[in-house]
């Protein structure tokens with residue numbers, strides 16, 4: 001079959017996530033079919049190449065087609081691809097659990113619960129937190145504190161933690177009891193007798209538009225939780241695996257949560273796999289004779305997928321072999337300098353950076369700040385135009401997002417920033 005026709009087939013038969021399908025299926029729209037990847041580059045059906053400027057929706061860490069990760073997946077494939085994790089274990093899942101636990105000095109999070117995506121890793125943490133209190137003396141603790149504009153995934157439970165109404169469609173209230181707050185000041189005013197846990201995206205909220213928290217806020221939150229013996233759930237689905245400049249965001253403020261949720265970058269961005277890591281204390285709260293009903297009855301068919309675990313182990317190996325974390329400070333600084341240069345533009349109001357993640361706000365006017373009308377779709381148009389300059393990325397409203405794989409070079413950083421500059425100039429009329 002001719003590769004070109006896949007774009008037509010897609011428009012006939014496929015429904016895409018987070019996508020207004022009328023626009024997608026419009027006569028004049030030719031969807032990009034991504035056919036190959038190499039390092040930070042992706043190739044489309046016409047053989048054109050692009051820098052993967054948002055790391056394939058925030059997942060890719062070491063680049064595409066990495067020989068080490070490819071080999072690990074092939075090697076595992078020759079043994080077995082997937083086996084049930086309900087009632088059985090597997091070598092790569094055991095080894096990966098150990099390596100993940102050892103990423104935290106002192107091993108405070110020594111229990112690893114597998115699932116297959118970020119949303120389910122959040123679901124597992126919520127279920128564990130609520131069930132823990134229910135069967136360990138504090139059944140009145142049935143409420144979770146979540147932050148304004150938070151994003152924790154799209155399954156009902158994870159979405160009920162979310163604070164972005166656009167993502168909830170018509171049914172805004174579902175799932176768990178949630179107390180929504182704007183920040184630390186608001187938390188301090190909350191009566192905490194019913195609070196089971198606080199959930200947060202540490203250092204930076206992604207889907208909210210790459211919003212950074214004030215420095216020290218995470219530590220303050222940890223202290224608040226500790227003083228009241230309330231669980232702290234860190235959603236590091238986006239921030240995990242080096243994105244912030246350290247392996248995990250929580251390490252920057254010396255914070256140890258009760259639960260950490262990891263997904264996107266866990267396998268280097270190769271396969272869907274997630275973990276919810278927690279403490280011995282939480283684990284022990286579920287022990288007892290099965291007849292007591294203290295078991296966590298939660299899981300998925302592809303839990304602990306062996307190919308995924310093999311890819312994750314290889315990704316951690318690449319971190320060590322290629323000294324990925326050691327190289328990050330220089331890259332983060334260079335990325336920051338290049339981003340700052342965008343601020344000189346008339347239509348760039350704000351740039352927010354956390355490690356190798358950035359949000360760039362495009363506005364009609366800076367002083368006083370006037371936003372573009374949503375109907376102008378300025379963010380989308382700029383990102384589409386940037387493809388002509390070899391950059392692929394996806395905006396959040398009028399916030400442009402850059403989040404390259406960590407193996408990005410300085411020259412590729414230049415290319416990304418130059419591409420955005422050209423497209424902003426063209427579309428906003430600098």
Ligand SMILES: *Cc1c(COP(=O)(O)O)cnc(C)c1O
Nearest residue numbers: 117118119151152153206237238
């Ligand atoms: C992407 C994301 C999720 C959801 O992960 P999925 O794998 O898409 O279900 C949850 N939390 C954060 C912070 C994310 O960025």
